[in-house]
Amino acid sequence: MIQVAVVGATGYTGVELVRLLARHPQVVVTAVTSRQYEGQRLDMVFPSLRGFCDLTCEELTPEELGQRAQLVFTALPHKTAMNFVPGLLRAGCRVVDLSADYRLRDQAVYEAWYQSHSSPQLLDEAVYGLPELYREQIRPARLVANPGCYPTSVALALAPLLRAGLIDPASLIIDSKSGASGAGRSAKTASLFCEVNEGFKAYAVANHRHTPEIEQTLSQLAGCAVLVNFTPHLLPVNRGILSTCYAQRCGTVDEAGLRRVVADFYQDEPFIRLCPAGDWPNTAYVQGSNHVDIGLALDPRTGRVILVSAIDNLVKGAAGQAVQNMNLMLGFEETAGLDLVPLFP
Amino acid sequence: MIQVAVVGATGYTGVELVRLLARHPQVVVTAVTSRQYEGQRLDMVFPSLRGFCDLTCEELTPEELGQRAQLVFTALPHKTAMNFVPGLLRAGCRVVDLSADYRLRDQAVYEAWYQSHSSPQLLDEAVYGLPELYREQIRPARLVANPGCYPTSVALALAPLLRAGLIDPASLIIDSKSGASGAGRSAKTASLFCEVNEGFKAYAVANHRHTPEIEQTLSQLAGCAVLVNFTPHLLPVNRGILSTCYAQRCGTVDEAGLRRVVADFYQDEPFIRLCPAGDWPNTAYVQGSNHVDIGLALDPRTGRVILVSAIDNLVKGAAGQAVQNMNLMLGFEETAGLDLVPLFP
Amino acid sequence: MIQVAVVGATGYTGVELVRLLARHPQVVVTAVTSRQYEGQRLDMVFPSLRGFCDLTCEELTPEELGQRAQLVFTALPHKTAMNFVPGLLRAGCRVVDLSADYRLRDQAVYEAWYQSHSSPQLLDEAVYGLPELYREQIRPARLVANPGCYPTSVALALAPLLRAGLIDPASLIIDSKSGASGAGRSAKTASLFCEVNEGFKAYAVANHRHTPEIEQTLSQLAGCAVLVNFTPHLLPVNRGILSTCYAQRCGTVDEAGLRRVVADFYQDEPFIRLCPAGDWPNTAYVQGSNHVDIGLALDPRTGRVILVSAIDNLVKGAAGQAVQNMNLMLGFEETAGLDLVPLFP
Amino acid sequence: MIQVAVVGATGYTGVELVRLLARHPQVVVTAVTSRQYEGQRLDMVFPSLRGFCDLTCEELTPEELGQRAQLVFTALPHKTAMNFVPGLLRAGCRVVDLSADYRLRDQAVYEAWYQSHSSPQLLDEAVYGLPELYREQIRPARLVANPGCYPTSVALALAPLLRAGLIDPASLIIDSKSGASGAGRSAKTASLFCEVNEGFKAYAVANHRHTPEIEQTLSQLAGCAVLVNFTPHLLPVNRGILSTCYAQRCGTVDEAGLRRVVADFYQDEPFIRLCPAGDWPNTAYVQGSNHVDIGLALDPRTGRVILVSAIDNLVKGAAGQAVQNMNLMLGFEETAGLDLVPLFP
Structure with missing residues (x-):
């Protein structure tokens, strides 16, 4: 031992x-x-x-x-x-x-x-x-x-398509939502039960400290300097992060093709689970475990790819x-x- | 009477x-x-x-x-x-x-x-x-x-800047989150307490029926056909919708200027409240009331405007x-x- | 004004x-x-x-x-x-x-x-x-x-039958449950969202400070010194107190008769609502209002009366x-x- | 296998x-x-x-x-x-x-x-x-x-003192609270998120079907026919049962003595945890596990023993x-x- x-x-x-x-x-x-x-x-x-x-x-x-x-x-x-x-x-x-x-x-x-x-x-x-x-x-x-918790959820959602050059690194918008344990256990008024429960808010808009960490990983994946918009939100749950990522598709690969790229990228990973088409991650389905669930869609109307990942922020x-x-x-x-x-x- | x-x-x-x-x-x-x-x-x-x-x-x-x-x-x-x-x-x-x-x-x-x-x-x-x-x-x-509940929260967030031509109608991404009462009171497994509580998910990604309603209003405001990405999510709260909207700024008006445009647009409205700079809406602060709280930031790094609105979906x-x-x-x-x-x- | x-x-x-x-x-x-x-x-x-x-x-x-x-x-x-x-x-x-x-x-x-x-x-x-x-x-x-919030919920539940001499003042057991706002807004670890959410506990068992306040009112109602067991619990909700009170019936009045005594006692009260037989108070039904909902049953097997009251602790x-x-x-x-x-x- | x-x-x-x-x-x-x-x-x-x-x-x-x-x-x-x-x-x-x-x-x-x-x-x-x-x-x-879930939480709380003859079997009052998963996964209006969340209620007062199951075990432990008052309540959490049990003490054993009887009774049990004096079970502390946490106090003012147990109702x-x-x-x-x-x- x-x-x-x-x-x-x-x-x-x-x-x-x-x-x-x-x-x-x-x-x-x-x-x-x-x-x-x-x-x-x-x-x-x-x-x-x-x-x-x-x-x-x-x-x-x-x-x-x-x-x-x-x-x-x-x-x-x-x-x-x-x-x-x-x-x-x-x-x-x-x-x-x-x-x-x-x-x-x-x-x-x-x-x-x-x-x-x-x-x-x-x-x-x-x-x-x-x-x-x-x-x-x-x-x-x-x-x-x-x-960081947010950067983990974001990097794993975007890595396959970004490294494959299938999404435009200049177009990335990341809308993340975290459970309250992410704010830690120190006794602050803003973390009290009654301040968090039955509410939902954005915070640190356009200036959260996880932004450069996200950008560092995405830049390395993209092979160029990447700036993103990253907006964290506070969820009234104990655990879980869900990140909804928006990117402009490069080229003409269809949704099934994009899905295949993600599946191949993670094929031997023990903790990554790709949701079937039409199925979306839920933080409740990874609670207490080390898994990352990832869902994907291509909106043919706008040419944008939407990638959603869920993790337990504490695991x-x-x-x-x-x-x-x-x-x-x-x-x-x-x-x-x-x-x-x-x-x- | x-x-x-x-x-x-x-x-x-x-x-x-x-x-x-x-x-x-x-x-x-x-x-x-x-x-x-x-x-x-x-x-x-x-x-x-x-x-x-x-x-x-x-x-x-x-x-x-x-x-x-x-x-x-x-x-x-x-x-x-x-x-x-x-x-x-x-x-x-x-x-x-x-x-x-x-x-x-x-x-x-x-x-x-x-x-x-x-x-x-x-x-x-x-x-x-x-x-x-x-x-x-x-x-x-x-x-x-x-x-609709989502369209209300989105249209009121985007209306002032869109009508003023200060944001690019082709760039709109809307990430919305709704409390569970939005799903109605019919007895469906997906709406059970244990299915919703302590979870968070996206749903109807790229195909929610409120999309054309949102686009109809925004098109009228923009004076041209607008397509958006709209992603709804399910919050484990009874009431509240928070919509986080992303748009590319047109021109060079700074954050204070954008804020002024929104403030002027809504200056006589009894139910619209604009949050001070650095302050963001929380669904908890409109619970049970007919108010709409709106927050705004300009990210100078990316040139994107982030608009956040909160309403009580039932009010x-x-x-x-x-x-x-x-x-x-x-x-x-x-x-x-x-x-x-x-x-x- | x-x-x-x-x-x-x-x-x-x-x-x-x-x-x-x-x-x-x-x-x-x-x-x-x-x-x-x-x-x-x-x-x-x-x-x-x-x-x-x-x-x-x-x-x-x-x-x-x-x-x-x-x-x-x-x-x-x-x-x-x-x-x-x-x-x-x-x-x-x-x-x-x-x-x-x-x-x-x-x-x-x-x-x-x-x-x-x-x-x-x-x-x-x-x-x-x-x-x-x-x-x-x-x-x-x-x-x-x-x-106090607990004493209000308890006194109003027990007052009619206690004053009428229909329950034994020596037999009173009060099991109360309060939402988290009852603990106040000071920044204590025990009041953090993650400490309260998805949990439930008893606290201050047999020594909560509301005990003498409860006993003072009940003693006055009963016309004799009353000691009670009072156990508060912490509910993971913002608002609401529900008190479940147990008392041994005195005499032979049946459930309908007991219900009638309570109804008469409160007949002109604007804020008291008596639940029909078989119907029980829920803190959700008094949220945000000044009402007190009261339910009652007599268990013929044990001769005990169960009285349940619900209030919004903040109202x-x-x-x-x-x-x-x-x-x-x-x-x-x-x-x-x-x-x-x-x-x- | x-x-x-x-x-x-x-x-x-x-x-x-x-x-x-x-x-x-x-x-x-x-x-x-x-x-x-x-x-x-x-x-x-x-x-x-x-x-x-x-x-x-x-x-x-x-x-x-x-x-x-x-x-x-x-x-x-x-x-x-x-x-x-x-x-x-x-x-x-x-x-x-x-x-x-x-x-x-x-x-x-x-x-x-x-x-x-x-x-x-x-x-x-x-x-x-x-x-x-x-x-x-x-x-x-x-x-x-x-x-049953309730009977498990009740029997294990009361067994040691009841078998030892230290509490009066005629005096038992059991106030239990269960998370929503106890109601099962069938699609009923009463189990919807919005019906359960932010509320708390008693139900099946004086007639819940777990009553005879509880009484069967307690009767065997007491060596005589036992009738109890059992009141279940619905908690807005996914998991957990907390039972607060009230009993009149027999004899003069003090709190430390009662605690010792419980500790001895369960000394080799892998899943029973006795809380130290002044410490009380919380359903959050057994979530996802097979443990039973038990707390105990003697109220010297009334001579009643209060026993509280917490389990995860699904485990x-x-x-x-x-x-x-x-x-x-x-x-x-x-x-x-x-x-x-x-x-x-």
Whole structure:
């Protein structure tokens, strides 16, 4: 059993990591850290874990973690993460970082959307942990930057047709909707039950920080600089992201042809499911699992392609993808610990 | 007090009409009809109405309704409506029809998206009941076609900039999300609580029947034939539609200038509220009221304008707008019976 | 128009007061106060109010309020309220206090369940503002203690049979369920959307602070000291309280007879609705209104009576009842401003 | 791998059985039946299962099932079940029946609450499948009657103190709340999203059919005939039952002592979790898992014990318990296929 640790275990991503790792056949969680809940048992913070995790939240230095774990998941806010990860690497750990701090290759872009970077020397080394696109780079990586939830849902929806040159990279419009767990577990008025329930809104229109991350991946796929319109919305559900993507078709391939390109692109992927024609993803059908459901239509009236993807933001959008990355890094079966049937209803 | 009737009172639009009319200072509801619940008191079907409506559901002919009411709201499914409305007109009633049957001016378009029309002679006479655009035509109308919920939210979001020529009519992409009451009250598996709750999906992608209705209004505003991409989604909330609309800007007017155009366009409208810059509509903030909240941004990176509108689909998207139309038709204050403060939370 | 003010306007009770008062025909809100949002327009905090309230949140002393309003609603946390209310009275205001601070007649009981009381001299003067039971005392009152949400739902369910001696006061078990707005609008982890949604729990079992308030009213009704078991639960809905009350029947009156006693007791009450036999209250049917729905059954197998009541915790359980009390105090029609049809769905 | 089949696979219990069995290490599902969806792939009915089950819904006779499976789960409505199960037994299958048809030992009681029984000869043979109470009888059983969801939550809450004689069997009041999946997947108006969402109600007060099933188990535990008051309520959540049980304490054992009795009773049970003092079950903490969380308090003021239990109605309340029974019947590890960490949030 390989020893792993979760830094920042008392957010929603943290508890989801512990949920997944508790049943993983080849790893054991040896430490969970939390500043806020230091000294409390994790299963008092999350009684769902009672019987599955008897660890107590600690505050640990990178050095201490280095003695307890070979691989560390950092589920910290951005900025906090970049001050912690270098120490972990120095302590000999491999790291899957779930923050935004190592996702962007270009320091200037990072600093334009976030703040100045305290460990820019790692930006080149960090591997963007989207296995379906970067599997081979992930295997040997010391530091994997686990993708954002929205960018995961968008990149996987658009990758096949964009790389095949079948949609116009200048035409991309992305309308995404996320469940409330995406906003995290900190006590903010805007995240209160009564503020979210029975409502629906757009937010951060034309300026959400996931935009450059989306553009970085899409640019690489398209082979040219891509700018997109990305509009996130807040859904009154716990889990799930659905992204509806609009693109102008290039050329004359029909819907069946486009569908075939997507199917071929993902034919050996264990977590991608392509919906039959006329059938559309629903976040409810991926709840609790690492799957990505993708639907596609071509509107012959306008020549636009509509691609819709659904993921569980806490699994494929965060903790599940992190475990998938760990599996690749440690040479395990890629699906180990991720054989989760979606929970419906 | 003017006598009015509600035909099809046991759907969600019907009960909402009765809710609004029960407090209207100048009308009295004299009949409510329902095939399914004939003989039952309406307040046994909807106990929320107990104390506000003591009527019993009846099955009435147009002639009988003609003796009981001067104005009739028909809240029937399309196809059923067009077989009922002509009789009401012959019986001397004025009609606000909440179905889709008289919304499209072009019989061929109607028949392409729905089925053959049994009273096409009325298509010319029927007035499209969107007061903010067609107020003066509504006043004298004998038959008002109450707009669809999605088309209302879209037309009001796009009207000012489209009429002003500030956005490209060929570039319109509309991503709409509706609460579950929009699917009606018939007992279908897909509408069950457990099928809708904690999920989110697109449906009828590239072929929803509200598309031609949206295009009809937008074409008139743009002065040219407009085709759009319209994608509806199902929200796990009772009420609310939020439409996120994307359009390429024409010319160089900046965001403040665009905002001014919208503000001027709606300056005397009692039900339109423009959100301040950086503030975005939330369906929760219009719940139970006839208001339309509109937000706007210009993305300088892509030159696209993003317009977001929120309505309560059962009020401004159906029953409230029907009452607003009635007020115009009967010469009442346009806001009579509609002084409803949104219910939050 | 009488001038009124709302102290603590940015909680859920505060915004609901403003919603109701904005449409009240005989009063005008002249001031809204908030420490946290001082200097901000109330309709920026609650965009639902846009167009209905153009006031800015202020921090005002009792003296300043005394110059702006004849009657003040204090929607402050307990303890804060008792330090503010005496000044308001000195400034000549009449007060409807929505906190717990003046509800209990017995200072010792208050101090056992809360903390020491800073203005105990007002406990005798304060009138418990449950109009259905204490209407005549409320009319002349200078200080009305607006009842708690749970106690309102319980007292009105049990009052008729308890006063008639038809149920055993020693046998009362009360199982209540409240929507999340009852927990207020402060930013606590336990109130986050993801902590409440799709869950259900009991809390404060056998020690909730509304217990002595419930017992005070029931004791008065029964004419003897009553102890109850009261168990509150948290419902994943915005609004609504449903209380299921169990009592051993005294004597041999059958279900129809018990129902008749309740019907007679409430026969002239504008806000009480008794469900027909076999029909049960649903919080959805009172949403947004000041109504109380009551259902009743006698289980002949066990001899127990089950009484179920439903209210909207923010209306009859807080702001609506406060307006009802104000109407009595100011000599208005008791239902003024409260002609609200429940919003369903 | 043992071959099993699911009869009635397209209800919520059916899909949950398939979800659990798909990952069970020692069985393979060889047939799924459905009258309504005959000929359709199960993963078109439930896209959540895509990739986990490639079976097509069939209509099969008991004889045909006997050739395909050694053990059959019947997830049929009551009455339908009792006409199908005898044939399965004749065909040599062992059966876990999830209907109510074989739960009651006394034919007269069954017929008083349901209808006349077509295979009463099996009532003696059938074993009530609550492993924590009847484990040894279940192992060799040919026919196991899987308990109802409410009765499971109630029996497990009350068993320890009732068997120990520490609570008065004449005093039991049970207030239960269930998620909407408990009402099944048939298309009824009362189960529509908009009828359930944002509401809460009691139903079947004093006459729910689970009452005699509850009383049968409690009577056996108490050693005397027990009558209870049982009030079910409908929660606007997908999954979960929370039962709040009230009982008069016998004797003078204090809360810690009572807690110890419960802890001892369940000390070796893999699925029972006792909450620490002051901590209470939440249905959210057992979502998707086979666990039962139990909380307890003694109210010293009234001498009543309050016991609260939470289960996932589709897992421990139906499909999970059925798998647990199968594990016992087939000599597997009792927890096989049930190592499910609850999904939170």
